[in-house]
Amino acid sequence: MAFLDHIKACNAFDPARFRPFRVAGQTVGAVAHDLVPRLLTCDGVFEADTMSIAISPRLNDFDARTEAMARVLEDLRDEGRIDGWRNEMFRVSSDFSAEPLLKMERAGAPLFGVTSYGVHVNGFVRDGQEVSMWVGRRSPTKPNYPNMLDNLCAGAIAFGMGVKETLIKEAGEEASIPESIASRARPVGAIRYCCEGDGGLRPDVLFVYDLELPADFTPAPNDGEIAEYMLWPIEKVAARVRDTFEFKFNCNLVIVDFLIRHGLISADERDFLSLAEGLHRPREAS
Numbered sequence: 001m002a003f004l005d006h007i008k009a010c011n012a013f014d015p016a017r018f019r020p021f022r023v024a025g026q027t028v029g030a031v032a033h034d035l036v037p038r039l040l041t042c043d044g045v046f047e048a049d050t051m052s053i054a055i056s057p058r059l060n061d062f063d064a065r066t067e068a069m070a071r072v073l074e075d076l077r078d079e080g081r082i083d084g085w086r087n088e089m090f091r092v093s094s095d096f097s098a099e100p101l102l103k104m105e106r107a108g109a110p111l112f113g114v115t116s117y118g119v120h121v122n123g124f125v126r127d128g129q130e131v132s133m134w135v136g137r138r139s140p141t142k143p144n145y146p147n148m149l150d151n152l153c154a155g156a157i158a159f160g161m162g163v164k165e166t167l168i169k170e171a172g173e174e175a176s177i178p179e180s181i182a183s184r185a186r187p188v189g190a191i192r193y194c195c196e197g198d199g200g201l202r203p204d205v206l207f208v209y210d211l212e213l214p215a216d217f218t219p220a221p222n223d224g225e226i227a228e229y230m231l232w233p234i235e236k237v238a239a240r241v242r243d244t245f246e247f248k249f250n251c252n253l254v255i256v257d258f259l260i261r262h263g264l265i266s267a268d269e270r271d272f273l274s275l276a277e278g279l280h281r282p283r284e285a286s
Contacts (some may be wrong), residue, residue, distance in 0.1 A: 001243050003259075004271045006252035007278035009245075010193035018201060019246045022054040022111050023101045024093040025066065030113030030201050042072050056258045059109055065102035068197065070269075073108040081199060083106050084143055084202040090114060096118060096205065103159045110200035115155055123152030123175075123210045123219065124234070131234040133255075134173070134219055136226040139250065149240065149247040151175070151254055152211065152228065163187075163207050171211075174226055175219035185211040188261060191279050193251050208254055238264060253279055 019036070021029035036079050036230050039046045039053060045068045047056050059065045076082050089174055091100040092114050109116055120220070121135035121265065138152040155170035157163060164183075171182035188210050194203040213219070220228045232240075241252050257279050259265040 002271065003242050003256050003265065004274055004278070006241065006245075006249070006256065007275060010249060010253055011278065013196040014112045015043065015200060017196075018113060020052040021114075023092065024057075024060075026098075026101065027052075028092050028101065028112075028114060029095055029203070031111070032200060034198075038076075042075070045069075045072055045191065047267075049183065051090075052193050053281075062102055066104070069102055069104045069108075071250065073105050074165070076108065076111065078162065081200075082111065088156070090116060090156070090158045095188075098179060100153055100159070103179075106156060107258055110198040110202050113201035115202060116202065116204045117163075117207070118154060118156045118204065119163055119170065119207045119209065119252065120154040120191075121152045121161060121167060121171065121211050121257045123211050123213050124258075125215055126229065132231050133234050133237045133258075133265075134213065135230045135232050135237060136219075136221075137228050137230070139224055142225065145248045149225075151251050152229075154206075154251075157207075167209055170257075173223045174221070175229065176222045177211075177213075177217075177219060180212065182211065185209040189257065189280075191250075191257055192281070193250065193253060195249075197247075204250065206250060206254060208257060210258070234259075234262075234264060
């Protein structure tokens with residue numbers, strides 16, 4: 001194995017299987033060709049040609065699109081096409097800074113290849129020149145990726161929430177980190193990847209933060225998402241990422257990014273350029 005295997009795994013999909021999904025003339029996702037006939041049975045919601053599928057222009061405002069999509073997703077859930085309904089809404093737009101065109105249930109977003117935005121936090125401690133990282137182990141009862149290793153805290157950005165607001169919320173809920181400490185986290189960039197998963201396509205964006213924690217502070221599981229936290233020397237973390245798939249799939253990218261930025265993967269490392277570029281330039285389905 002090698003670090004690069006995680007970049008490849010997080011960008012594994014066949015673009016030929018998908019067509020662009022458009023709303024109000026803007027491309028906001030991608031839908032598998034074999035789902036299109038089913039969507040076209042949703043009376044008055046979608047239109048399609050051989051190149052793309054779109055929400056009908058008759059649904060010409062945010063509320064109308066949101067209501068129509070809610071009905072579609074509920075039907076798809078009842079048919080067993082959507083698992084893990086979360087009652088959490090995602091924004092749908094052409095870009096994070098663009099005005100949302102509708103909102104939709106998080107669990108249904110992959111079926112439409114809608115970009116998911118999330119926050120991941122590297123929690124670390126310094127002792128002189130030595131760096132250690134807090135590693136979480138996910139709960140064995142979690143429906144997705146149980147028992148796998150994880151970052152200090154992470155979470156999807158729900159509709160109406162900001163990036164830093166989400167960070168502070170997740171830090172408190174997952175790791176019992178008070179806002180006075182969580183607010184010290186530094187934004188250090190964003191990671192992009194695009195892979196098949198959850199029944200469709202996941203073109204995800206992760207806003208990455210570094211949080212240097214006090215040596216006398218110990219994160220503690222709070223909401224049941226994480227079963228335990230472990231403080232590992234960074235060399236152990238790097239080896240576990242390089243040699244295994246024990247971390248939840250996207251956490252590997254967040255840690256590789258940390259290792260590069262902190263000089264723990266040098267420019268002389270084999271595949272360095274592929275690693276650095278692969279964290280930020282995934283292929284697209286459209």
